[in-house]
Amino acid sequence: MLGLALKMLFGDTAKYLMLILGLFFATFLIAQQSSVFCGLMMWTTATLTNVPAPIWVVDEKVEQVNETNPLRDTDVARVRSVDSVEWAMPLYSGIQRVRLQSGSFKIIQLIGIDPTTLAGAPVKMIEGRLEDLRLPNTVIIDDLAVKRLAKVRGQTIKVGDVFEINDIEARVVGICEAMNSFTGGPYVWTTYERALQYTPASRKMLSAVIAAPRAGFTEEQVVEDIRRTTGLKAFVNKSFNSSPHDFGTSTIWWYVKNTGIPISFGTTVIVGFIVGVAISCQTFYAFVLENIKHLGALKAMGASNGKLCLMLIVQAFTVGIVGFGLGLAGTTLFAMGALKNEQPPFYMSWHIPVFALAVILFICSLAALLGIWRVSRFEPAMVFRG
Amino acid sequence: MTSNPDPVHLANHAVRLSGIVKSFGDGNSRLTVLKGIDLDARSGEIMMLVGPSGCGKTTLLSIMAGTLHADQGGVEVFGTRLDKMKSAHVTKFRAQNIGFIFQSFNLIPTINCAENVSVPLLIQGTPARKAEARAKELLAAVGLGDRWHHRPTQLSGGQQQRVAIARALVHEPRLIICDEPTASLDAKNGTMVMELFDTVAKAPGRAVIIVTHDNRIFSHADRIAQMDDGQIVEVHDVDKSRPPELHH
Numbered sequence A: 001m002l003g004l005a006l007k008m009l010f011g012d013t014a015k016y017l018m019l020i021l022g023l024f025f026a027t028f029l030i031a032q033q034s035s036v037f038c039g040l041m042m043w044t045t046a047t048l049t050n051v052p053a054p055i056w057v058v059d060e061k062v063e064q065v066n067e068t069n070p071l072r073d074t075d076v077a078r079v080r081s082v083d084s085v086e087w088a089m090p091l092y093s094g095i096q097r098v099r100l101q102s103g104s105f106k107i108i109q110l111i112g113i114d115p116t117t118l119a120g121a122p123v124k125m126i127e128g129r130l131e132d133l134r135l136p137n138t139v140i141i142d143d144l145a146v147k148r149l150a151k152v153r154g155q156t157i158k159v160g161d162v163f164e165i166n167d168i169e170a171r172v173v174g175i176c177e178a179m180n181s182f183t184g185g186p187y188v189w190t191t192y193e194r195a196l197q198y199t200p201a202s203r204k205m206l207s208a209v210i211a212a213p214r215a216g217f218t219e220e221q222v223v224e225d226i227r228r229t230t231g232l233k234a235f236v237n238k239s240f241n242s243s244p245h246d247f248g249t250s251t252i253w254w255y256v257k258n259t260g261i262p263i264s265f266g267t268t269v270i271v272g273f274i275v276g277v278a279i280s281c282q283t284f285y286a287f288v289l290e291n292i293k294h295l296g297a298l299k300a301m302g303a304s305n306g307k308l309c310l311m312l313i314v315q316a317f318t319v320g321i322v323g324f325g326l327g328l329a330g331t332t333l334f335a336m337g338a339l340k341n342e343q344p345p346f347y348m349s350w351h352i353p354v355f356a357l358a359v360i361l362f363i364c365s366l367a368a369l370l371g372i373w374r375v376s377r378f379e380p381a382m383v384f385r386g
Numbered sequence B: 001m002t003s004n005p006d007p008v009h010l011a012n013h014a015v016r017l018s019g020i021v022k023s024f025g026d027g028n029s030r031l032t033v034l035k036g037i038d039l040d041a042r043s044g045e046i047m048m049l050v051g052p053s054g055c056g057k058t059t060l061l062s063i064m065a066g067t068l069h070a071d072q073g074g075v076e077v078f079g080t081r082l083d084k085m086k087s088a089h090v091t092k093f094r095a096q097n098i099g100f101i102f103q104s105f106n107l108i109p110t111i112n113c114a115e116n117v118s119v120p121l122l123i124q125g126t127p128a129r130k131a132e133a134r135a136k137e138l139l140a141a142v143g144l145g146d147r148w149h150h151r152p153t154q155l156s157g158g159q160q161q162r163v164a165i166a167r168a169l170v171h172e173p174r175l176i177i178c179d180e181p182t183a184s185l186d187a188k189n190g191t192m193v194m195e196l197f198d199t200v201a202k203a204p205g206r207a208v209i210i211v212t213h214d215n216r217i218f219s220h221a222d223r224i225a226q227m228d229d230g231q232i233v234e235v236h237d238v239d240k241s242r243p244p245e246l247h248h
């Protein structure tokens, strides 16, 4: 009987393809949009990935890493004086403008780190030496900057090349790997002192203090200690939702709560859901209506309601699984393109396909229920009536 | 389940209806369609149920088939009281004992003829491959052995009804129920279908009941039950040696 159900389904090619198409689009829209959303949220925390420090200390009012509310210079020493702190270094982080030779301006994310310890330096160098950052007027740029800050579009910038940040010379001594930032600007590292020179002067310039716990103390303990003794806000820098004091988590929630981003992506996901429900339920119902005479005949011939229900469930879930599979394959193709171009942001955690599958199965259940409802209303005696 | 274990009785009486009453609707619009019907159908016979349109033939047929419940009266099919059974059991009984033939064939258009014919076996849980092999035998028996892989829509009306006959017989039911099997067919195809009833469907131990108002086929009946306005007005044997006479 289940084989018969599948034959009936595949036999109606037009409706079968329509069902697959509807569920394909639903899966694709849901999975792709959710992944781009998550990718974008990851980008908001790019600085935390690119500047690897276990603990970040910022001003009391700061809620997310892209917001700067400078600290006093003396705050570095205050953090250092906390017992459980192994080391603490100043950090500058800010958006600055680079003037290209063509005269146009590009935005960069400028990072200033302590020159002695190089705490907060890029994790992976592609070219050049990290230590050369100690030479005068030097910077290390990321792989995005290589293209973005080129003199002429289409060319690249190399180690030894020079550009200007706010009219001050910057010589490239290294190229590193870095995660794309939310603002789209490439990352440029320099020393803390030089970062202040590149930046128009203001009263307070210390964006954050980065620190590490002393052996025997957990990061959470140190964060508590810093909060208690300095009154500053301290965060751990782990992964999303790993701790109530995680800076990345706090950053992502800030964007979720304070921007329209979740709404615009959420809308597309809901559209995907509605498209799926509309096309699939309506097509499946049409499929059942078209077959109602035959399903009724099966009922008259002695097929139980249970068997007919099972047939409808098998049909609905077969198109569901096929549509979901194709939708996920489509999303994967999209992801391959996105990862190759590093645009748009894309991050698919395992939750996303599971969520999409749940939605698709929900849609299929709805469609099957609709069909079951229709078939159960069909009396077998009705088969004799035209 | 059997009220009378007499083997002769069982062999002869395939269907026994007694005092069947059936109404539709409520209150003022209530319409009594069957007004106390007693009727027997015997094994090894083709019985036709004839009468003007709207007199209740299809309703009576549905009650015999167990697809419709009578308001009153007894329905006994091969010794089993359908009116006393739970509907799930009636459904199972139908699957095992009754073959159906409809006026509009009711073949599934998206699957081929062999698959269509195998449906009653699939309903009983026979594996698909075995069911299809048996279906092909039946298709051969109705003269469509070489057309098993065609879809119903690729066949003429007469051929489709032959496929439907094969489907009605594939699980070797003891009762065949047909509602106007020739009404959608021209004279030539109607005759061909009725000849199949004589040669393939009719068998010892099996009863065939055909509702029809097609007087061209009356001669194929062993007995004719004449209905009018919800009642059986006459039941008579057909003398096959004489040319068919018309019933008004």
Ligand SMILES: Nc1ncnc2c1ncn2[C@@H]1O[C@H](COP(=O)(O)OP(=O)(O)O)[C@@H](O)[C@H]1O
Pocket (backbone or CB within 6 Å): B024, B025, B033, B051, B052, B053, B054, B055, B056, B057, B058, B059, B060
């Ligand atoms: N489900 C139903 N609801 C209401 N009236 C019905 C129903 N089925 C049949 N009838 C009525 O019962 C009468 C007999 O119908 P039917 O048995 O189909 O007659 P026949 O097959 O002899 O033409 C008709 O008047 C028909 O309108």
Ligand SMILES: [Mg+2]
Pocket (backbone or CB within 6 Å): B057, B058, B059, B179
């Ligand atoms: Mg009728």
